[in-house]
Amino acid sequence: MTPRERYYWDLTGHLVLRGVLTPDEVDAGNAALDHAAERIENGTDAYSESLRKDSNPKWLNGTWVRTRPDTPFLLMLKSPHCDLWRRLLAHPEIVPRMNAMCGPGFRLDSGPVYIGGVVGTHIHKLHGAGEPHKPYVGYHATSGAGFAGAVTVAYLLTDAGPDDGGFACAPGSHKARYPIPPGVRTTEEDLGCVEKPSLKAGDALFFMDGALTHGARPWLAAHPRRTVLYKYACRTAARRGTALTNLEPRMQWDDDVIQGMPAEQRAVMYGPSSSPQTDSPYLQVSDEGVVSVDHAYLPSLKTHSDTFVAG
Ligand SMILES: O=C(O)CCC(=O)C(=O)O
Numbered sequence: 001m002t003p004r005e006r007y008y009w010d011l012t013g014h015l016v017l018r019g020v021l022t023p024d025e026v027d028a029g030n031a032a033l034d035h036a037a038e039r040i041e042n043g044t045d046a047y048s049e050s051l052r053k054d055s056n057p058k059w060l061n062g063t064w065v066r067t068r069p070d071t072p073f074l075l076m077l078k079s080p081h082c083d084l085w086r087r088l089l090a091h092p093e094i095v096p097r098m099n100a101m102c103g104p105g106f107r108l109d110s111g112p113v114y115i116g117g118v119v120g121t122h123i124h125k126l127h128g129a130g131e132p133h134k135p136y137v138g139y140h141a142t143s144g145a146g147f148a149g150a151v152t153v154a155y156l157l158t159d160a161g162p163d164d165g166g167f168a169c170a171p172g173s174h175k176a177r178y179p180i181p182p183g184v185r186t187t188e189e190d191l192g193c194v195e196k197p198s199l200k201a202g203d204a205l206f207f208m209d210g211a212l213t214h215g216a217r218p219w220l221a222a223h224p225r226r227t228v229l230y231k232y233a234c235r236t237a238a239r240r241g242t243a244l245t246n247l248e249p250r251m252q253w254d255d256d257v258i259q260g261m262p263a264e265q266r267a268v269m270y271g272p273s274s275s276p277q278t279d280s281p282y283l284q285v286s287d288e289g290v291v292s293v294d295h296a297y298l299p300s301l302k303t304h305s306d307t308f309v310a311g
Contacts, residue, residue: 001100009101010146012171013139013212014197014205020093021155021202025084029157032081033114033226036074037064047078055114063224065116069231070241074112085112088230094153094204101151101206102234109150109233110241115216117166117225124216126185126194128209129173136237136274137210139174148174149237152209157226160199164221167205168196173213180213187217210239238272247271263293 001009009015021029039048040057041064054076056068067073074085088094089108098106130138137150160166170176170184170193183189196217199205207214209231219225233239249258249269258269267281284294 001097005097006100006146009206010141013174014169014171014207014214015097016197016199017093017097017204017206018200019202020091020204023202026157026201028080028084029155029228030226032074032077032084033064033157033228035081036077036114040064050076061118061120063116063118064114065118065121065225067114069110069113069229070244072108072110072112074114074228085228088112088153088155088228097206098151098153098232101146101148102232103147105235106151106232107235108241109231109237109239109243111152111229111231113229113231115154115225115227115229117216117219119219119222121165121219121225123186123218126168126170126180126187126213126215128211129170129176129180129213130211131179134210134274136233137208137239139208139211147234148208148211150209150211150231150233150239152207153230153232154205154207155228155230156199156201156203156205157228158201158223159221160225160227161221162196162198164225165217165219166196166225166227167199167207167214168194168217169207169212169214170194171212174208174211176213184213185215187215237274239274243271243273244275247273264291267293 005015036051036055040052040055043049043051051073054071054073056071057064058066075082077085135149139146139148141147154167168187173180181191184191184194187194197205231239231241247270249266252271253269258266261269264283267283270281282294283291285291
């Protein structure tokens with residue numbers, strides 16, 4: 001990461017790297033997405049069935065526009081269609097920057113997620129910047145080094161010009177101290193603080209996923225939107241992805257350790273995860289000093305509502 005990139009990243013919370021993918025790689029990525037879309041839509045064999053199940057695809061106006069982030073279905077495509085997505089996990093242009101942004105030992109938390117768009121794909125409301133406060137995806141800089149708990153790298157497979165729509169953010173909002181005003185969330189009255197970076201097929205966009213206020217503008221271009229997001233976390237952060245399936249106490253401890261534990265003790269034996277969702281292991285203490293599990297506790301920790309709206 002050059003000092004200029006580091007300055008820009010620390011200042012704004014995002015960074016664009018031009019032309020990371022070669023034209024051949026852009027073609028290969030698009031071919032893989034076509035292959036997956038075809039199989040998901042029409043395939044009747046077990047392979048197509050598993051892609052359909054794992055990607056949980058959303059369609060709009062006959063076009064595939066989104067997949068579930070938890071399952072890395074693009075890595076499960078048959079070769080050669082998985083080759084590019086696997087190579088991008090540890091791309092030589094990405095690794096040194098991720099080491100600087102997230103710290104050595106960064107890990108893929110979830111994805112790669114596919115986000116498409118056609119005319120009619122509505123806004124993905126802006127979110128992030130500590131609302132609600134999530135220390136594991138926060139950003140701080142100390143002793144001359146910056147540290148983001150979560151960094152997403154988005155690869156562009158089609159152009160996304162300034163008026164096309166797609167990814168938008170409030171640069172600098174990873175250091176914001178006040179709540180996001182409603183007009184900024186929807187970008188309808190954005191105070192001039194929401195920016196839509198101009199991106200070309202082959203570019204890679206890094207953003208502080210969680211720390212930075214970000215989302216997407218409606219897609220307006222005649223050509224489809226196509227972007228693939230790798231959701232990385234620092235070594236010690238757990239956002240979602242496999243963390244959710246490895247959460248249970250039985251995945252963390254031997255049977256004889258947890259056997260017979262009451263719910264309050266089990267509650268502290270869960271693994272790390274940002275949004276446990278099931279059997280929420282949150283503790284409370286009553287005025288009488290009784291510790292109990294409160295499933296409704298810390299509702300603010302629930303992930304932001306799925307603000308993606310398909311028209
Ligand atoms: O590029 C986009 O559509 C925004 C993605 C986003 O908001 C997210 O991944 O949290």
